[in-house]
Amino acid sequence: MTTNSLPPDPNDLWQPSRGLNKRVEQAVIWLFGLFAIISVATTVGIVLSLLFETVEFFRVVPLWNFLTDRQWTPLFSNPQFGILVLLSATFLTSFIAILVAVPLGLLSAIYLSEYASPKLRKWLKPALEILAGVPSVVYGYFALLLVTPFLQIFIPQLGGFNALSAGIVIGISITPLIASLSEDAIYAVPRALRDGSYALGLTKRETVFGVVLPAALSGIVASIILAVSRAVGETMIVALAAGLNPRLGLNPFVPVMTMTAYIVQVSLGDTPAGSIAFKSIFAVGMTLFLVTLAFNIISFWFVRKFRETYE
Template sequence: MTTNSLPPDPNNLWQPNRGLNKRVEQAVIWLFGLFALISVATTFGIVLSLLFETVEFFKDVPLWNFFTDRQWTPLFSNPQFGIMVLLSATFLTSLIALLVAVPLGLLSAIYLSEYASPKLRKWLKPALEILAGVPTVVYGYFALLLVTPFLQIFIPQLGGFNALSAGIVMGIAITPLIASLSEDAIYAVPSALRDGSYALGLTKRETIFGVVLPAALSGIVASVILAVSRAVGETMIVALAAGQNPRLGLNPFVPVMTMTAYIVQVSLGDTPAGSIAFKSIFAVGMTLFLLTLVFNIISFWFVRKFRETYE
């Protein structure tokens, strides 16, 4: 005896798998949300750890003295905590770094995007970005053992530790950041803008500087501001090459102490935990955090305000 059976419904076959896929998708969403929460919680933990110790520091040191004292001598018997001493050194080394990195990075980006062939660009851009993977301690020794002796040939009064060589090498270190991000911004400019410029009779140079760069301005400025944040927060290059002599001024030929170099000095373990000198590293760290936060906010605002959108 035979029975007639209907063929299986393909839609019914997928029902169990569809339910499993929904459960897996929901689990993945929760997992990614957990990772995001861990990142946010870590950031809050860092901020709170800085904030609590900074508050303890300012219970002993008036905020007015922190910004107006002209010396930074936290380890002396009569300590003074003039953050402007460290800020001036940080500003000096970062300015030198930008004077090196911005022209090198921007010109490299223009060449890679506008002049290099696709095959050459495929090899040159990764080669340039290799510099970003070099440990900063290597850059520090490079500045101390090679760049400084070379500069002393032309500048005899240059000290063994100085802001000039530290700033130059720091500029080399942040050049790949500016070059890579700027090149991405320039490369993303639509070809129609270039074609329209050529149709009006402009040369390639005029097209680049009159059309392409203004169109990519938001990305270029964002890369420079991010490079500033990297320069301000750089540690090993300035700790090894710039010295640890806190002095107020903008003389690039003498040893200076940046904010990060001071944190390294106190964090070596010679300073008793809980002392005012120990607490000062958290105040310096909070100042450094606020500086980089301001730079990132400016970068975000500039990109949002001046970003060009094309159909």
């Protein structure tokens, strides 16, 4: 072992020249660190700009009014900013979306992972994931021009714009997310666990629902929470199909205005920058950010707490 002797032996056959390498190693660390910082800094910058404008907004509109007013009338001469109005609409469309997406996504995940033949799975899973690649504006028109007229056959009082079809179509659009992530979680349950269950004289269904799904629970719940925050943040579908009427309540048949739809409306309209109505979109954006952040934290916590570690 002369290679490690100090000082280097000139007669050694092994003469590494790492002089330059060391500087390259350093440069690489700095370069990669820089990119990491850029992405973090961008996020911090966004949050900060939201925060500053939000603070400006709350200098004019008291937080208490923001949280308790029951009207959202930013353009009236005596404007009211009751976030509950927009929150109720967001909650309504997201809730309908989850009602659609959880059964659809979860059952497809179970089918794909446990029942489909490997051949079928190979085709079906990518096909499902293509659904996730459909632009949301397409979904929006799908809701407006197809789903709403179809639903009006059964529900005559359904408005041309309504929370119901927007919610259903959001549900369809987030189904691939739940299906794909849940399927990963279910598929990752070790085979040994299934074998153990079969060896106790349990049927396939008993094994899937009694052993495999509980073992995959943390991944499934994480996928659902992620889908919820996606539904909360969904913009195009609600802007196109749910209408733009700020209205407090949980009636799915009438036009409503979600937080995201409001932000779109103000950003695209001729609301003068610096006006209180303009500043309100930052307050709404902040609320939206906090809601999705809360969901992401819950999901993170849940996965950490309930993840089963298999050897």
